Amino acid sequence: MFYTQLYSQEKHLSLLNKSTNGTLYLTATHLIFVESSSNNSTSILHHHIASVEKLSLTTTGCPLVIQCRNFRVVHFVVQRERDCHDIYSSLLRLLRPVSYEELYAFSYNPKQNDQQREEGWQLIDLGAEFERMGVPCDQWQLTDVNRDYKVCETYPRDLYVPITASKPIIVGSSKFRSKGRFPVLTYFYQEKKAAVCRCSQPLSGFSARCLEDESLLQAISKANHNSRFVYVMDTRPKLNALANRAAGKGYENEDNYSNIRFQFVGIENIHVMRTSLQKLLEVIGTRSLNMSDYLVGLESSGWLRHIKAVVDAAIFLTKAVTVEGASVLVHCSDGWDRTAQVCSLGALLMDPYYRTMKGFMVLIEKDWISFGHKFADRCDQLDGDPKEVSPIFTQFLECVWQLTEQFPQAFEFSEWFLLQIHEHVHSCQYGNFLGNNQRQREELQLRERTHSLWAFLMSEKQNYLNPFYSPAYSEVHPVLAPSTLPYNFKSVFWRNMYHQFDRSMHPRQSILKAILTLRDNSRNAESTLQALETLQLQLPPATSRLPHSGGTHKPQRSAAAGGGRGGGG
């Protein structure tokens, strides 16, 4: 990777071209480096640091390599080994918090009063979101069965189930599903009354069955008059599902569920994904590679194959719902990784609302946060089991980015929005992503003690707008049908994600930046023009002989140039 900074503690030395000297400060939350020449400073949140490595002593000092979760890599050279060791051991301690209270979110104070903070948390309301989808309705209702997190502690309190699913059925089904994650509604496609439901794997073993679970699936099927069956998508490779049977888990037997169509999708598990991204980062981080090794490395990392598998699954889901009008039940093992990816990506393809900035926040809040994607474990928020860490959410963001590349006009936000979300999933600066599930978040009183990322992002909306966004486009193409032919996965890897801090391999000029600047210019010109026109009108009548610069009323031209720019404001 790029040697972004290289420096000593209050010493002057420079090893490599791109290095600067300066002073390193360690605070309770940040590692701050101040360049001695320019006083420019770089600060790195402790939570962003994934690993610190002390290399062997060189003639110039003791090198310290810091790898960050936002894929930044920095090299320090500290002249005295003892200083280096002190920094190293302090960092090791600092970046392994053992309790949530140590996380930055609990000390971060953006100078807001309680009311503002409270409003920030109210920005996203999932009850309102289900209403937007048209739920509750004559077939689906809100159940209070999980009011106290008794049936499933990793689900939210509010859950939506078919009207015909009684409490005993739900409770019975939950006992037959891993971690009690029984089938519930996550998205309702109003046009065809088709539902997207999610759950975890059934505890079927080799032959076990559960009448309540079968009834619940029956109820899901009955709730949709457009289709006589429900698709059950097991997002795992068949082999993994088979192996689970030996542990008393497994997948639905089509013979026991009269009205299902069962389908494996073949997305790999968290361990495969973790290794895959590591390999990808190794390849794209290697300097002076030849083309052949690079392409072979990309291939063997398997990363793009996995991205394609996730998008393919979302396409399958979308087609089943929007074309066939069938309801779909999605699960994997526990139903919080692959299931979250496929459900949210599918909804993004089906519903233009999720392609707006607010809608995308709602989508993440619903399918990831509330349904218990284990952010704390996957993102390594506390010192935990490294085997639980996996870039599942990062992978989801990349899938979204791939879609924004294929459909440049369909999304209200630009990739910087995705990158900013990724940044803060790891920063632990806001409360949204702390913990593994809603119950834990309530215990931590995050709403009372921390701030919401969504409010912050909304306040900076201008920075994340996609200038090419066209609401009209989504009216014509409400459902997106991406191509997943291998060559349609653009750019080979997501440069701004994985190389955000190493600009040397980026295009030297950015079209997005150029266009955003132009739009700012236009906005300024519009107001100047208005001021000038007002002035012109105020002039004494004698001047009316001057030709009026006709047609300068901005809304006209703006509309003629395609409503696409309306997204701003």
Add this chain to the structure above:
Amino acid sequence: MEFAELIKTPRVDGVVLHRPFMPTVEGTLCLTGHHLILSSRQDNTEELWLLHSNIDSIEKRFVGSLGTIIVKCKDLRVIQLDIPGMEECLNIASSIEALSTLDSVSLMYPFFYRPMFEVIEDGWNSFLPEDAFKDLESMTDEWRLSDVNKDFSVCPSYPPLVAVPKDIDDDTLRKAATFRHSGRFPVLSYYHKKNGMVMMRSGQPLTGTNGRRCKEDEKLINATLRPGKRGYIIDTRTINVAQQAKARGGGFESEANYPQWRRIHKALERSNVLQESLIKLVEACNDQSHSMDRWLSKLEASSWQTHVKEILTTACLAAQCIDREGASVLVHGTEGTDSTLQVTSLAQIILDPACRTIRGFQGLVEREWLQAGHPFQQRCAQSAYSNSKPRQESPVFLLFLDCVWQILRQFPCSFEFSESFLVLLFEHAYASQFGTFLGNSTAERTRLSLPEKTVSLWSWVNRPQELERLTNPLYEANSLVIWPSVAPQSLLLWEGVFLRWNRSSRCLDEAYEEMVHIIEYNKELQNKVNSLRRQLAQLETEDPLLQTP
């Protein structure tokens, strides 16, 4: 006329045309001497007009009496024609085969094409060596224009006029020419105004196994060096290949005889290797059944991206020697008509902002490719689908365009032209109604009287409506040297050519239009603000009591 004999069936009704991402069209198929035409005779459907010379190969299939011809074009498009009647189908197929492989240049379409537009500026006179020299003269007086090759006898592949160091007389040039492959003695390719350094190109020196030397050649290239300065020779071949060339009478400049020059060997691939690479790449792009792994491994196996990287790297090296090291450079490979030109022309794109304008780029293609003797007709006779054994075919020019696209993609605001100009040049190099890319050298073009008998591509391109289509809306003149990244992580497959027919580009096109709208709206606003300001300022001078903000 001969064409009539080749056309066995001039017309078939009820033919169905299939094209990817477009609705099928049923209509009448007509064959003319130069075109395959399919028309539904309805106003709203687009007709297909395909130049026979654009056809790379065809395949026939029969199901009952329904025949199918798959037409594979040099621009990489593949279309399918369903033709009722076996005999008709066979006749059409053999006619197309005959018409698309005509040997005689003078039967080519450009000799028959009459422009449907008004020629404002005759492109054949737009980029004459003497005009280019005038620009050079305004910067330096160290060079002169020699007409030693006026009858093409010294070097058959050079133009009649070439720029050489002022102190070198024509006799020296003649002698140096005998020492260089195909008489391609070192000539000026580029003068770097910023520091007066130059880039020259030539063929390999004919040292042979016994180390022949040529004082005149040494004198010629040393004349380009400032006192006490060293220059660089960039040999586009590996040292091994260059060594082996000695056995065939070729070779390289030895340290002993050229002590003021440092030689650098690079490994740019030659013609048949590149042709193979293109065929493999296009095959990979056309197979829709690939898994991700297979696609990446086929992309790798084609080596196309490797060639792009190597060529760009060598061009950057040449540019670096000139701009950063402040040294003059001589570039050659074997003949000096292929990889040499890739390097010299790309180095100019990097160094010279003028080459990044539409007109400047045309000039570059004229100087460094057409007049420099790149054998277009041989190299572009077949493309990726041809079944016949390649002879001299090689996508040397296409690779150059690909490299330009890579730089354009990295500096999207620094080029006056858009990607479509590069695609257009690719198409016309392989099949065209214009005479520009016919023939292999200026000598051949003169012999064929192309300037008199055909229309130049530049005559067509340099009309306002065409220029507008090719202009990059993001362009802002950038007077700097632009250094592209040549890391494999930074280089992409050129989708605009290789995936052009394999995917729907509608979404991307619409977004592009939206971008153009944003830019035009901005321009319009700025103009209005400016004109209103002017009006008010004028009023102010007329009536001093008024004050504008």
